[in-house]
Amino acid sequence: MTRLRRRRDVNRPTFAAVAEDCLDEVYRYLLVLTADPALADDLTGATFEKALRSWRRYDPTRAEPVAWLCAIARSTALDHFRTEKRRKRREERYAADQPESTHTHLLGLSPELEAAMAELTAADREVLALRVVLELDAEAAARVLGVSRSACSMRLARALRKLEERMAADALA
Amino acid sequence: MRSPDETDVERIEGLLRGVPPESAREAHLEGLIRELRSVSAHAPRDVREHVRSLEPPRRRQFGWKPALVLVPAALALAAGIVVGGRDSGPQREANSGAAALTLESSAQDSRAAAPQGQSFAAPVEKTGRAQEWDVRLDLAVRDNRALSDASAEAISLTRELGGFVVSSNIATDGPSGRADLVLRVPERRVQDAIAQLSELGTITGQQVSVQDRQGDLDRLAKRIDTLRIQRAELNAQLAQPGLSEPERLRLELRRQRVQGLLNQLTRQRSSVSAEVAFAEFRVSLATKRAAAAPGGGRFDDAIGSALGVLAVAAAAALFLTIVLLPLAAIAAALLLGRRALRRRDDERLLDRPRPTPSAGER
Numbered sequence: 001m002t003r004l005r006r007r008r009d010v011n012r013p014t015f016a017a018v019a020e021d022c023l024d025e026v027y028r029y030l031l032v033l034t035a036d037p038a039l040a041d042d043l044t045g046a047t048f049e050k051a052l053r054s055w056r057r058y059d060p061t062r063a064e065p066v067a068w069l070c071a072i073a074r075s076t077a078l079d080h081f082r083t084e085k086r087r088k089r090r091e092e093r094y095a096a097d098q099p100e101s102t103h104t105h106l107l108g109l110s111p112e113l114e115a116a117m118a119e120l121t122a123a124d125r126e127v128l129a130l131r132v133v134l135e136l137d138a139e140a141a142a143r144v145l146g147v148s149r150s151a152c153s154m155r156l157a158r159a160l161r162k163l164e165e166r167m168a169a170d171a172l173a
Numbered sequence: 174m175r176s177p178d179e180t181d182v183e184r185i186e187g188l189l190r191g192v193p194p195e196s197a198r199e200a201h202l203e204g205l206i207r208e209l210r211s212v213s214a215h216a217p218r219d220v221r222e223h224v225r226s227l228e229p230p231r232r233r234q235f236g237w238k239p240a241l242v243l244v245p246a247a248l249a250l251a252a253g254i255v256v257g258g259r260d261s262g263p264q265r266e267a268n269s270g271a272a273a274l275t276l277e278s279s280a281q282d283s284r285a286a287a288p289q290g291q292s293f294a295a296p297v298e299k300t301g302r303a304q305e306w307d308v309r310l311d312l313a314v315r316d317n318r319a320l321s322d323a324s325a326e327a328i329s330l331t332r333e334l335g336g337f338v339v340s341s342n343i344a345t346d347g348p349s350g351r352a353d354l355v356l357r358v359p360e361r362r363v364q365d366a367i368a369q370l371s372e373l374g375t376i377t378g379q380q381v382s383v384q385d386r387q388g389d390l391d392r393l394a395k396r397i398d399t400l401r402i403q404r405a406e407l408n409a410q411l412a413q414p415g416l417s418e419p420e421r422l423r424l425e426l427r428r429q430r431v432q433g434l435l436n437q438l439t440r441q442r443s444s445v446s447a448e449v450a451f452a453e454f455r456v457s458l459a460t461k462r463a464a465a466a467p468g469g470g471r472f473d474d475a476i477g478s479a480l481g482v483l484a485v486a487a488a489a490a491l492f493l494t495i496v497l498l499p500l501a502a503i504a505a506a507l508l509l510g511r512r513a514l515r516r517r518d519d520e521r522l523l524d525r526p527r528p529t530p531s532a533g534e535r
Contacts, residue, residue, distance in 0.1 A: 019225070031214050033224065035526070048223075107214055108213060110208065121525055122525065133209060133210065133212050138186070151184045153186060157183060168401055
């Protein structure tokens with residue numbers, strides 16, 4: 001057992017190396033998911049802080065580093081969304097509505113695609129980020145999302161179809 | 174036949190793997206995929222610096238897992254030392270007392286007094302004088318079964334040594350029990366009896382008293398001799414011829430008194446002789462839970478007590494497991510339900526363009 005762990009430790013990359021390799025990918029995932037660069041910045045930092053704390057539990061044989069980090073990023077983002085939801089519900093009784101900040105050219109895509117992406121739900125953007133932007137395979141993406149592989153593929157197909165429809169609608173408009 | 178969705182999924186997977194498009198729509202999809210893959214957003218410099226500055230948490234030398242074993246073991250050992258120390262304190266004193274059992278002597282005869290610290294194992298000095306022995310032994314045994322065995326053994330020992338049982342009273346009440354034996358052992362086997370009876374349990378109390386009766390016997394013997402001489406002289410006087418009737422009657426009465434006194438003193442001497450011939454042993458046996466075997470060290474006692482504490486803890490853990498198992502099942506069901514609700518909540522949260530409520534949604 002100890003020998004096995006030692007052998008695993010020998011093949012194990014360092015956290016610094018993994019962070020350096022995967023930082024941009026995790027940032028892209030969070031950027032596409034949240035559609036908010038400032039929030040993506042904060043969540044990226046929080047994700048790596050959390051990842052460092054649980055680095056000893058990471059098993060390279062079970063998941064690629066980027067998939068493991070994306071799972072942590074997803075959990076961090078969801079925690080943030082929940083907290084924000086509660087906070088905004090409290091605030092809306094007292095504070096005046098604030099205009100929603102809009103970001104354009106978040107991802108460096110064509111304006112049509114950026115606009116269509118902005119109209120998708122976060123869940124749709126998330127699966128596009130994992131499967132298309134980060135090019136994770138169906139197995140790894142499904143593990144991050146906590147769903148089956150076929151459900152993940154189905155979700156991707158639906159997201160792409162919506163994206164096509166939004167772009168077509170925008171073109172007609 | 175496959176549904177359009179299934180076909181769609183398979184084709185999209187193919188396009189992701191680099192399979193060439195077969196229709197205009199697939200070509201459009203491939204273009205979308207290619208454009209999305211071109212996203213090259215980089216983490217800002219400050220985020221990168223922040224991540225680089227993260228330091229790994231200080232690694233603990235020992236994790237918390239060894240504590241799961243070490244802490245209960247240490248607690249059990251400590252409890253064993255405390256419990257063992259409390260239980261074996263008087264007992265240990267008794268054992269050391271057994272090793273240093275003193276022979277209490279009556280003030281009548283200072284020669285029978287053994288020096289302080291004389292042990293059972295040390296031979297009691299044989300003086301050749303008549304001595305009356307009274308021995309009290311308080312012994313602790315582990316349980317009622319040991320009590321019964323020790324009582325039977327004590328009686329058997331007494332008979333083997335040529336003695337007899339004066340009284341025997343054995344009573345048990347639940348896990349505890351007590352036996353009170355009064356034994357008579359020939360005076361010449363006193364040492365053997367003390368040594369062998371002491372091994373029947375853990376000594377918790379003892380007293381040995383020796384009273385010298387040789388003076389009494391000597392006085393009685395001297396008095397008896399005097400009376401016999403007087404009786405012989407009276408017999409001789411009565412045998413003389415020519416005694417008047419009143420004189421004969423007076424001598425006769427005097428001889429009867431001497432004979433009566435002689436008989437009384439002879440009986441008294443016999444009684445004293447009988448008392449010194451057999452030593453009296455009052456043996457009290459009592460059960461004592463977790464009584465350590467005689468001669469065990471303090472560490473052995475502590476280990477034994479620690480094992481006892483662990484056994485009790487294990488029994489309590491088993492009981493709690495049985496009691497808590499249904500509660501644990503309910504808790505697990507609640508946990509699974511909570512997880513399902515949380516997943517649904519997550520899906521609901523992500524099922525909108527901006528996961529947090531925007532101004533327009535309020």
